[in-house]
Amino acid sequence: MSYNLLTSIDNNRLKQLKNFKTIILNGNNFTSFPSILYQFETLHINENPLCLAPPNDFINDKYISATSNLYVQINDKYEEKLFEIYQQIFIENLTSYDIENLSTRFKLSKTDMNDFREKYSHLKRENKIEILLNIWKQKRGSLANSDALYKFAQLIGDKNLVQKMQKTYLLARKIRI
Numbered sequence: 542m543s544y545n546l547l548t549s550i551d552n553n554r555l556k557q558l559k560n561f562k563t564i565i566l567n568g569n570n571f572t573s574f575p576s577i578l579y580q581f582e583t584l585h586i587n588e589n590p591l592c593l594a595p596p597n598d599f600i601n602d603k604y605i606s607a608t609s610n611l612y613v614q615i616n617d618k619y620e621e622k623l624f625e626i627y628q629q630i631f632i633e634n635l636t637s638y639d640i641e642n643l644s645t646r647f648k649l650s651k652t653d654m655n656d657f658r659e660k661y662s663h664l665k666r667e668n669k670i671e672i673l674l675n676i677w678k679q680k681r682g683s684l685a686n687s688d689a690l691y692k693f694a695q696l697i698g699d700k701n702l703v704q705k706m707q708k709t710y711l712l713a714r715k716i717r718i
Contacts, residue, residue, distance in 0.1 A: 623687040
């Protein structure tokens with residue numbers, strides 16, 4: 542049942558699948574999984590980006606460590622995708638802010654700024670913003686997440702940018718829940 546964009550499975554039908562040992566549900570849009578799925582020996586549920594929490598009755602069982610690791614990975618993928626979307630909105634909609642001021646706000650070192658000026662001065666504005674965001678993300682590591690980028694947009698004060706990011710944030714939260 543991979544890559545069918547399913548959002549749920551009927552529990553009664555699952556109960557009839559007693560003889561299966563493996564079930565593959567990759568690439569669907571499940572928001573959660575019924576605990577009966579965990580009766581299978583092998584369960585593949587990767588690439589279900591909307592699912593962020595295992596069933597409670599499964600968590601109480603002996604597989605809590607493996608389950609929590611799986612859902613942390615799913616949440617990390619979700620965060621990565623949200624950051625990419627925010628980055629694209631940032632690049633496309635940041636119109637009223639100077640590149641030099643942007644680099645100052647990103648708190649990049651003088652060395653990084655000099656390298657940036659030497660290598661990328663000939664590029665278009667959108668490309669420069671994208672490169673600055675990539676440098677910022679590389680320097681900050683795990684601290685450069687979608688939430689930090691959203692707060693950064695608020696700090697800059699570009700209303701159009703903040704509104705678009707806020708709409709995306711609200712939509713992403715609605716999907717996530």
